[in-house]
Amino acid sequence: MKTYLNCFIASILMVIIISSGNVLAYTPKAEKVTGNVYVFIGPLGQRSEVNDGLNNNLGFIVTKQGVILIDSGASRLGAERLEKAIAEVTDKSVKWVINTGSQDHRWLGNDYFASKGADIIAMEKTSKTQQKYAQDQTARMSGFLKQRFEGTQAKPASRLLNEKTNKITLGGQSLELHYTNAHYPGDTWVWLPEQSVVFTGDLVYVDRIFTVLPWSSVVNGQKAFHELIILNPKFIVPGHGGISDIKKAKRDCGDYYDFLAEKIGTAAQEMEAIQDVMEQYNYLPQFKHLEHYETIHRTNMNRTYLEFEQL
Template sequence: MKLFPILIAALSPALCSPAHAWDAVPQKVADSVYVFVGDTGPRTATNEGMNATTGFVVTPAGVVVIDSGSSKHVAAKIEAAVRQITAQPIRYVINTGGQDHRWLGNGHFADQGIPVIASEKTAADIATRGGTWADGMAKRLGPAFAGTRVQGPTRRFATRKTLTLGGESIELIFAGGGHTPGDIIVWLPRQRVAFAGDLVFMDRLLGILPVSSVPHWLASFDALAALRPALVVPGHGTPAPLAKADKETRDYLARLRAHMKKAVDAGEDMQAAIATFDDKDFAYLPIYTELRGQNANRAYLDAETE
């Protein structure tokens, strides 16, 4: 397989800020399951780009880290946080998707010989867009990004893969992606916990990217719901029952898709379609004002190609 190691050299000291770092305090949400809940605002130097939720699973035969974080430095903090909980070695690292904070810490773990696993689509996504994500994070983090490189997954799978470790089953499910092309669900059947990565945003408005697909995202959400999880760990926000994910992610996407599809079918132009989309039920969510326009724009473009 191909790897794409690109050293990130150009760091601007002018962008360095004396920040309070991302604190990397793990919260236990189920037996053997821990999460790091990041800010729900934008990526900043202060939060080290970790405006995201990630986590890890401890088994009697080792630890599985779910998402490697936004830099080598953050990956090292994840490893240190795991050490506070268990002496078990980290056996696997999973990238739930192709967005920066899911995988920019990969090099830290790959350098220790720890397998990094993602979907084929995420591997391709990192190969294509990884450098752009890394450049953006380098500008934001300045010297705190030092030592970070673009490192894709060292193992990949197409649609499903089950890791069996210390008696635990950890199921990796690709159901079409959505926010990014390779987004997966990490399903823990014993605890009935689903790490949904960027397929679920809670406590803030979700962001539709140029590479997102609203129909694929909704299909992936259906696959998540079909698991009947007791708890959903979102890609952004605090873990909560499925009903909250349904309201703050699926319902928003479904309404947006239906509105834009109807507009496209009626030959309505984009500006008119955006102006008539009623999203005020989601106005309580942080970053609503910043993202609602671009989301509507991208959903319209998606509807045109459906």
């Protein structure tokens, strides 16, 4: 009873705090990756009004000609908070926003930075997917963020790149965008060859299990992950979870792509009964340390099976 009462009081307090706009459970704070490269490590839980939907990793690079922001957050308010957090590191303004993907918290802050004069850059297919999902994502995110979503406009990237790999430069900083097409169609990574840093977007998750969405591709994810290893990055900034090296990214993510493709994919192509396959691989001790394993692993197997069944 006492606990219930405490919970009740706590939630009332939380509502008061949120509506007065003061204290939130998550405040973006820049962490240095190396040199002029920074990251905001988002919390691992769900989008909500106390984290402004910033439950993913976002990054930025300070160049001589201004800041390059990697992904723009989930709302107008969230974008404003990112801008403030960047201002704690540099007085330069955001000149470029690069979207690594089309999931809500990668691009719904675009409109805010565009209104401040930033170019919004992405691969062509990324922007197409943003247009496709804009309406659904806006509705869903406004459900999560409630009044904190107000004023947000979905603005797909408008400066578009067309090659499979694109090299662009600002203020002496070179970047390479490369399609991964894993979590959402048109997803990319951003590679900084001079610093040996890769922002993987939602290709890589560490500390928590990645989600195979109905439109995700495990085939593409496994392939892209192996391509990523060939870059031999010193710093891997995953879409979710802490900054990693190859070993950790492989253990928490690459090995799981391999498992899904090799075990579930093969079983699907050999037309083994889906129920038997799910039972056989339900318990995998090597991945159970990953957050959300218990709730997501079976769905991931199921969706992987469906993808491989259709190959």
